[in-house]
Amino acid sequence: MKQLLGWPARAGTGFLRACAVAGVTMTVPALWAAAAALGVHGGAGNPWSWLLPVVLAVTGTLAASRPLCRAVRALVARWTGTAVPAGYREPGPVTRMATGYWWNGDRYERTRRDALMDQRMRTYWRDPATWRDLRFTALAPLTAGLPACLPPAGAAAAVLALTGAAPLLVGPIGAAVAIGTAPYAWRALEPAAVRFLRPSTAMLLADRVDQLTAQRADMTVTQAAEIRRIERDLHDGAQAGLVAIGISLATAERLMATDPERARALLRSARAGAAGSLAELRDLVRGINPPVLSERGLVDAVRALALTTPIAVTVTAPADRPRLRLDPPIESALYFGTAELLTNAVKHARATAARITLAHDGTGIVVEIEDDGRGGATVRPDGGLAGLRRRLAVFDGTFELDSPEGGPTRAIMVVPCESL
Amino acid sequence: MRILVAEDLYLLRDGMVHLIEAYGHEVVATAATGPETLRALLAFRPDVAVVDVRMPPTQSDEGLQAALAARREVPGLPVLILSQHVEQLYARELLADGAGGVGYLLKESVFDGEQFIDALERVAAGGTAMDPAVIGALLTSGTSHRRLERLTEREYEVLGLMAEGLSNQAIAGRLFLSDSAISKYTTSMFGKLGLTDDDNVNRRVQAVLAYLDHS
Numbered sequence: 001m002k003q004l005l006g007w008p009a010r011a012g013t014g015f016l017r018a019c020a021v022a023g024v025t026m027t028v029p030a031l032w033a034a035a036a037a038l039g040v041h042g043g044a045g046n047p048w049s050w051l052l053p054v055v056l057a058v059t060g061t062l063a064a065s066r067p068l069c070r071a072v073r074a075l076v077a078r079w080t081g082t083a084v085p086a087g088y089r090e091p092g093p094v095t096r097m098a099t100g101y102w103w104n105g106d107r108y109e110r111t112r113r114d115a116l117m118d119q120r121m122r123t124y125w126r127d128p129a130t131w132r133d134l135r136f137t138a139l140a141p142l143t144a145g146l147p148a149c150l151p152p153a154g155a156a157a158a159v160l161a162l163t164g165a166a167p168l169l170v171g172p173i174g175a176a177v178a179i180g181t182a183p184y185a186w187r188a189l190e191p192a193a194v195r196f197l198r199p200s201t202a203m204l205l206a207d208r209v210d211q212l213t214a215q216r217a218d219m220t221v222t223q224a225a226e227i228r229r230i231e232r233d234l235h236d237g238a239q240a241g242l243v244a245i246g247i248s249l250a251t252a253e254r255l256m257a258t259d260p261e262r263a264r265a266l267l268r269s270a271r272a273g274a275a276g277s278l279a280e281l282r283d284l285v286r287g288i289n290p291p292v293l294s295e296r297g298l299v300d301a302v303r304a305l306a307l308t309t310p311i312a313v314t315v316t317a318p319a320d321r322p323r324l325r326l327d328p329p330i331e332s333a334l335y336f337g338t339a340e341l342l343t344n345a346v347k348h349a350r351a352t353a354a355r356i357t358l359a360h361d362g363t364g365i366v367v368e369i370e371d372d373g374r375g376g377a378t379v380r381p382d383g384g385l386a387g388l389r390r391r392l393a394v395f396d397g398t399f400e401l402d403s404p405e406g407g408p409t410r411a412i413m414v415v416p417c418e419s420l
Numbered sequence: 421m422r423i424l425v426a427e428d429l430y431l432l433r434d435g436m437v438h439l440i441e442a443y444g445h446e447v448v449a450t451a452a453t454g455p456e457t458l459r460a461l462l463a464f465r466p467d468v469a470v471v472d473v474r475m476p477p478t479q480s481d482e483g484l485q486a487a488l489a490a491r492r493e494v495p496g497l498p499v500l501i502l503s504q505h506v507e508q509l510y511a512r513e514l515l516a517d518g519a520g521g522v523g524y525l526l527k528e529s530v531f532d533g534e535q536f537i538d539a540l541e542r543v544a545a546g547g548t549a550m551d552p553a554v555i556g557a558l559l560t561s562g563t564s565h566r567r568l569e570r571l572t573e574r575e576y577e578v579l580g581l582m583a584e585g586l587s588n589q590a591i592a593g594r595l596f597l598s599d600s601a602i603s604k605y606t607t608s609m610f611g612k613l614g615l616t617d618d619d620n621v622n623r624r625v626q627a628v629l630a631y632l633d634h635s
Contacts, residue, residue, distance in 0.1 A: 275528045282505055291505045295474060295481040300509060307508040 007183075014182035017079065018151040021186045024071050025145035028137050031060045065137040066130070069197060072140070076193045079186075087199030087207065089127040091119050128203050136196045143192040147185050154178030215394055222391075233284050241277030245270045293335050297325045298365075299358055301335050309342050311351055311371075317358040324358075326365060330395055330415050334367055337388050337399070341369045341411050344384075349373025349409055364397075364416035375407035388413075421544055422448045424469035426457040426483055427502070428476055432527070436470060439530060443537045454482025461490035461497065468521075468544035473503040473510070484510055495519045498543045502527050511554045523549035523585075539585070548585040555583040575609040578602060 035053035042049025073084050092105040094115050101108040102115035106122055109115035124130055157174030160166040199207070248270035255263040285291065293301040299317040306313035318324065325331075338356065345351040351373030359366045379385040379401055389399040397415035423445055427433040430452075437447045449464050451457040453476045461469055469490075475482040487499040500523035501514065514522045523543040529551070530536045539549035571579065574595075581591045592602045 271531050275531055278504075278526075278528050286505070291474070292507050292509065294479070296509075304507045304509040307512075 011179055011182040014184065014186060015151050015155070015178065017075075017186035018148045018182060020075060021144055021148035021189050022152055024068055024075070025140040025148065025189075027068060028061050028064060029141045029145070031064075032057050061134070061137060065133040069133040069136055072136075072189065072193050072197065076190050080190045082190055082194060084193050084197050085199055086129070087203045088129045089123050091116075091123045094119060128200065132197070132200065132203075136193075139196055140192060143196075144186075144189040147181075147188045149185075150181040151178045151185050154181070215390070218390055219394055230284065230288065233280075237280040237284070238277045241273055241280065245273045245277070248273065289332060290335065293331060294328075298331045298334060299324050301331075302338055302356055302358065302367075305335070305339055305342065306356065309346065309354075311346055312353045313342065313356060314354075315356045315358070318360060324360070324365075326415075326417055330365075330397075330417055333391050333395065333397070334365065334413060334415060337392065337413050338367060338369060340384060340388055344377065345369070345371035345373055345409065348377065349375065349403075349407065351407075351409075364414055367413045368410070369412075370408060370410045373407050373409055374405075375403045375409050376405045377401060377403035377409055421445045421467040421540065422464070423540070424449050424451065424457075424460055424464055424466040424471075426451040426460070426469060426471040426475070426486070428452045428472060428474075432472075436530060439533055439536070440470075440540075443533065445537070445540075453477060454486045457483060458486040458489055461486065461499075462493060465494065465497070468498040468500060468540050470500050470502055470540070473501060481510070484513075488513065491517060491519065496521045496546065498546065499523070500525065500540060500543045500549060502529070506551045506554045508554055511550065515548075520546045520548060524554060525549060525551050526553075542585055548583075550584050552580070552584055555580050570612045571609060575605050575612070578605045579609055582606070 035057035038053040038056075039050045042053075070086070073086060077083050094102055094104045094112060096112070097103050097108070099108075101110060102112050104115040104119035107115075107118060109118055154174040154177035157166065158171050158178065161168055161171030161174060248266045252263040252266040252270070255266065290301055290304075292304045296304075299315075302317075303315050306315050326334075342354060342356075345354050349371055351371035354369060354371040357366075357368040357370075359368075377385070379389065379399075385399070385401065392399050392413055392415060395415050395417070397413060400412045400414075401409070402411075403409040423440055425433055425436050425440070425447055427436060427450075433450055433452070437450065440447055448466055449460045451460045455477075457469075457471060457475065469487070471483045471487045473481050473484045475486075484501060487501060491497050491499065495517065496519040498521035499514075501510070502525055503510075504527055506524060506526055511524050514524055521543055523539055525536075525539060529539065542549050577595065578591055581594055586594065588599055588602045588606065591597075592599045595602070
């Protein structure tokens with residue numbers, strides 16, 4: 001029964017979708033047909049009468065191909081959930097040089113507008129996606145367009161028969177074709193888009209190279225900053241402390257014979273200084289690589305972290321591998337990510353409890369952190385969470401955040417790794 | 421006392437041996453790796469062993485594992501763990517068997533020779549010697565927080581010192597109070613925590629820690 005009721009609904013939506021597909025894919029052929037008509041109208045034998053129609057059709061095709069392809073991607077994503085990546089090249093930044101001219105990555109222009117226009121044209125013509133879109137515009141009418149034309153054509157034939165403009169027999173045939181093909185006619189769009197509209201391997205590789213270059217630059221900067229911080233901490237902390245201890249000891253040695261009481265006091269202060277320097281070094285080491293992480297691995301390090309967090313934290317880990325060891329850089333990134341997220345839960349979300357789940361599926365490790373705080377966290381471009389996402393991206397890892405206003409916040413870090 | 425020193429860094433091991441001998445105790449053996457430590461612990465059965473956490477061959481927590489393994493063989497074998505850093509996780513593992521005779525201190529605790537030897541003696545006698553940082557964190561960690569809210573500030577302070585392994589007398593000295601005042605605090609504290617009072621310091625500490633651990 002349900003199936004019977006579902007059929008008209010499916011035929012209805014299918015009909016509308018087929019019309020949409022036909023509209024999108026047949027626009028360019030229609031344009032060329034109009035141009036041909038114009039040419040014939042001006043005189044089929046006269047080459048000059050073809051000039052204007054051809055120029056118009058070529059310009060129209062060029063201008064329409066990208067918006068039409070965008071529309072196809074949107075329709076496919078909406079109807080089938082299949083995301084077809086676009087892979088268009090993004091223009092780089094346009095900067096003003098000291099000379100007052102504008103540099104768009106390719107040439108100098110007197111004004112920003114000129115620079116942007118020049119850049120837009122260059123990016124458009126050099127983008128392999130432009131040629132791929134044109135190819136799709138040519139192929140789509142044959143692959144997806146023709147089947148999609150069946151239902152509207154059938155319906156049109158039926159209407160014509162009803163009004164008497166066509167033989168009566170055409171009516172039922174047209175209606176049967178329209179209704180029978182409606183649920184299926186639009187479906188050719190998805191495979192066609194997936195096959196012809198996807199970025200090519202070369203484009204994907206170029207994107208990947210860009211991404212890796214950006215990551216490498218980012219990492220080099222981060223690493224240099226981190227090394228500077230460590231150097232500064234050592235210089236101002238432990239090193240200075242050791243110098244102070246040395247001075248105290250030298251003075252105490254000198255005073256030993258003449259003023260043993262003061263010498264003893266100096267020795268005591270030297271001892272206190274050594275303890276202080278040690279404490280500073282310990283904090284520094286914890287910030288670079290927590291000892292428990294190298295001694296026990298990620299699971300126990302997260303457990304240790306949970307114990308020192310001022311809110312109630314429960315840690316769940318795969319029971320079959322209590323001492324799960326990953327590559328040290330991945331362990332470190334996940335550990336510091338967890339620490340940052342826990343700190344956020346305490347500080348910003350004002351949570352009273354949190355739950356950390358470590359799990360591994362066949363391809364990687366998944367760390368999930370959920371708190372009962374007030375939510376509302378977002379990944380701002382310059383914020384800590386964006387930094388966390390960048391640090392995970394180095395390992396092709398991902399960071400997802402779900403934090404509605406009012407809570408709860410749920411954060412998931414996933415890093416693919418084989419050393420499981 | 422007959423003492424075992426397990427430490428992989430030669431300078432530290434040597435310094436520790438000198439310090440212990442300076443206080444008139446005997447170092448019966450030294451060990452520099454995890455397996456060596458375990459063998460020496462079981463062969464010499466020292467009155468107390470000083471063990472470093474991180475040791476060769478893996479440079480992970482070999483020393484701690486050796487100590488835990490030895491205590492599984494010989495329950496209550498007194499071990500004082502020395503480390504560059506203290507972790508609550510390790511403290512809980514050490515205390516988990518409830519047998520007593522455990523210590524867990526930062527390496528710089530040897531700076532104060534007297535207190536260090538005092539801690540060694542306490543552990544050798546079956547007591548505990550815990551770093552204040554571990555105890556503080558144990559007392560304030562999320563899980564135990566709610567149960568301890570009923571304690572007054574002073575009782576809380578006493579509980580912390582008791583968990584470090586101090587006797588009533590030592591706590592009284594630390595807080596500048598009389599012995600009887602301290603025992604009054606402990607009685608009311610144990611009442612609030614639902615623990616029966618006991619004169620034995622070690623058993624009380626274990627009770628406190630076990631309580632925190634399982635709450």
